[in-house]
Amino acid sequence: MCNSSYFVLIFSLSQLVSLSYSLYFHIGEAERKCFLEEIPDDTLVIGKYKVELYDENSGAYRPSTPGIGMHVEVKDPDDKIILSKLYTSEGRFTFTSHTPGEHIICLYSNSSSWFGKQKLRVHLDIDIGEHAIDYQQVGAREKLTELQLRVRQLLDQVSQITKEQNYQRYREERFRTLSETTNQRVLWWSLAQLVILVIAGFWQMRHLRGFFEAKKLV
Amino acid sequence: MLPWEFNILLVSVILLLKKIYANELTFELPDNAKECFHDNLKIGSHFTLEFQVITGGNYDVDLELKSPTGKILYRETKRQYDQIEKTAEEAGVYQFCFSNEFSTFTHKTIYIDWKVDGDPEHEITQPGPRVAESALTMIERNVERIHENLEKSIDYQTHHRLREATGRARAEDLNQRVQDWSLGQFMLIIFVAIGTVLLLRSFFSDRKTSNMTWNR
Numbered sequence: 001m002c003n004s005s006y007f008v009l010i011f012s013l014s015q016l017v018s019l020s021y022s023l024y025f026h027i028g029e030a031e032r033k034c035f036l037e038e039i040p041d042d043t044l045v046i047g048k049y050k051v052e053l054y055d056e057n058s059g060a061y062r063p064s065t066p067g068i069g070m071h072v073e074v075k076d077p078d079d080k081i082i083l084s085k086l087y088t089s090e091g092r093f094t095f096t097s098h099t100p101g102e103h104i105i106c107l108y109s110n111s112s113s114w115f116g117k118q119k120l121r122v123h124l125d126i127d128i129g130e131h132a133i134d135y136q137q138v139g140a141r142e143k144l145t146e147l148q149l150r151v152r153q154l155l156d157q158v159s160q161i162t163k164e165q166n167y168q169r170y171r172e173e174r175f176r177t178l179s180e181t182t183n184q185r186v187l188w189w190s191l192a193q194l195v196i197l198v199i200a201g202f203w204q205m206r207h208l209r210g211f212f213e214a215k216k217l218v
Numbered sequence: 219m220l221p222w223e224f225n226i227l228l229v230s231v232i233l234l235l236k237k238i239y240a241n242e243l244t245f246e247l248p249d250n251a252k253e254c255f256h257d258n259l260k261i262g263s264h265f266t267l268e269f270q271v272i273t274g275g276n277y278d279v280d281l282e283l284k285s286p287t288g289k290i291l292y293r294e295t296k297r298q299y300d301q302i303e304k305t306a307e308e309a310g311v312y313q314f315c316f317s318n319e320f321s322t323f324t325h326k327t328i329y330i331d332w333k334v335d336g337d338p339e340h341e342i343t344q345p346g347p348r349v350a351e352s353a354l355t356m357i358e359r360n361v362e363r364i365h366e367n368l369e370k371s372i373d374y375q376t377h378h379r380l381r382e383a384t385g386r387a388r389a390e391d392l393n394q395r396v397q398d399w400s401l402g403q404f405m406l407i408i409f410v411a412i413g414t415v416l417l418l419r420s421f422f423s424d425r426k427t428s429n430m431t432w433n434r
Contacts, residue, residue: 023241023332025255036244036327038379125241150361157368164375168382175386182393189400196404200411207415215422 024123032108039128040167041100043160046132047072050090050123051109061121069110070122077101086110100167129163130156239334242376244272247279247318248325254315257334259306264335267314270299270380273387274326280317286310296320329380 027033039045051070052061072093074083082103083095097103109120133156139149247253259265271277281300283292285308292302292314306312318326 022239022334023243023255023257025253034246036246038244038383124243126243128242131240147358147361150358150365154361154364154368157365157372161368161371161375164372164379168375168379171379171382171386175382175389178386178389178393182389182396185393185396185400189396189404193400193404193407196407200407204411204415208418211419211422 022123022125024121026119026121027107027109029109029118029120032106033122034104034106035126036102036104037126037128038102039097039100040163041097043097043129043163044094044132045097045103045105045129046092046094046127047105048092048125048127049087049107052089052121052123054119054121068120071108071110073106073108075104075106077103100170129160241332242330243332244327244329246325246327247274247316249321249323250319251325252315252317252319254313255330255332256311256313257332258311259309259334261306261309263306264303265306265312266301266303266331266333266335268299268301268331268333269316270329270377272327272329272380272383275321275324277326277384279326279328280320281314282317283312283314285312331376 025033037045049070051068053068054061068089069086070089070091071086072083073081074093074095076082076097077099078101082098083093085093087093105126107122107124130153133153135149135153138144138152144152245253257265267283269279269281271279276296277298278296279298280295281292281297282290283302283304285291285306287308287310291304291312294300316328318324
């Protein structure tokens with residue numbers, strides 16, 4: 001009985017792990033690839049990646065030799081770096097946003113240039129908010145039944161929707177401020193240009209009249 | 219140790235809650251550039267690719283989706299957004315490429331959503347494997363419905379956010395341009411005014427000396 005339950009657990013775990021790395025793209029060694037993520041505050045972001053190096057002998061991509069690592073840099077909306085670490089060729093990085101807005105996640109390899117201009121294959125998976133929660137782990141850890149786990153998932157989804165709505169309010173406020181700034185600028189600059197035009201006209205006429213009067217008297 | 223029903227439930231829960239693989243990415247595509255993504259799929263998996271151009275120029279991009287044997291499954295030029303749903307008929311590496319090669323100086327920000335519906339061997343065809351079907355009570359069915367509706371809600375929110383991002387980028391651009399051009403015009407008015415006066419003065423100052431000589 002014990003054996004079968006362990007077997008079941010391992011089997012289920014293996015199903016989940018097999019989905020880890022799917023989408024991939026190629027970058028050059030010195031190239032820097034950045035992704036933007038617009039997220040509300042207090043949101044968990046988990047990124048998983050795997051790097052492979054192109055092996056010319058076999059003509060395929062192999063898991064790279066130790067020494068090739070990925071430098072992950074995350075900038076928050078205020079352009080402050082909140083995560084900047086060097087990871088091995090396969091790993092995951094996590095951060096929680098403290099300000100709502102556009103976060104930039106940049107990946108670049110730290111390989112030295114004598115490897116040559118080779119192509120790297122990067123598998124990447126970025127999970128945000130409730131997608132980042134591993135329900136299998138939650139269920140196993142807290143011994144929840146199926147219904148409880150599903151309800152937990154609903155709770156997490158609803159909380160994410162609430163956060164996103166809150167963020168939308170914040171965005172709308174900023175957009176409104178921006179529009180009003182533009183409105184103010186158009187108004188004041190137009191007035192200023194009108195005034196300067198009138199002043200310039202008057203100044204020109206006065207100056208030239210003085211200039212010609214000075215001539216006639218000579 | 220654990221009753222066998224718990225095992226069944228555990229498996230079914232995990233298979234149910236096993237994330238349908240979804241990956242959302244937003245990246246910047248520079249001008250004259252092409253960006254390709256690849257994925258290894260098994261036969262029978264459903265995949266959905268959704269993309270939207272958020273900022274840049276006319277908000278359009280070229281997309282090409284190719285099967286492992288090179289067959290073109292989707293090819294469109296200058297699209298702003300689209301959703302492509304297909305079933306993988308061949309196993310192998312599918313690739314989709316975004317191209318901004320027609321644009322000379324505008325770079326585009328593109329949002330993509332790549333969803334893969336799993337492999338047939340792990341696929342859940344019904345909301346619940348056969349063995350647990352008898353256990354689906356009304357509560358469980360309603361929970362499933364709520365889950366689907368919440369997923370749709372989240373999806374709508376994402377689209378709303380993307381549209382808003384487009385509007386906001388335009389507004390920021392406008393704000394900056396109003397400032398720059400207004401300042402420029404202001405300075406131009408001043409320079410033109412002074413310049414005209416100086417130019418006129420330069421015409422008359424030559425004749426002034428010649429007038430003086432003539433009058434004498």
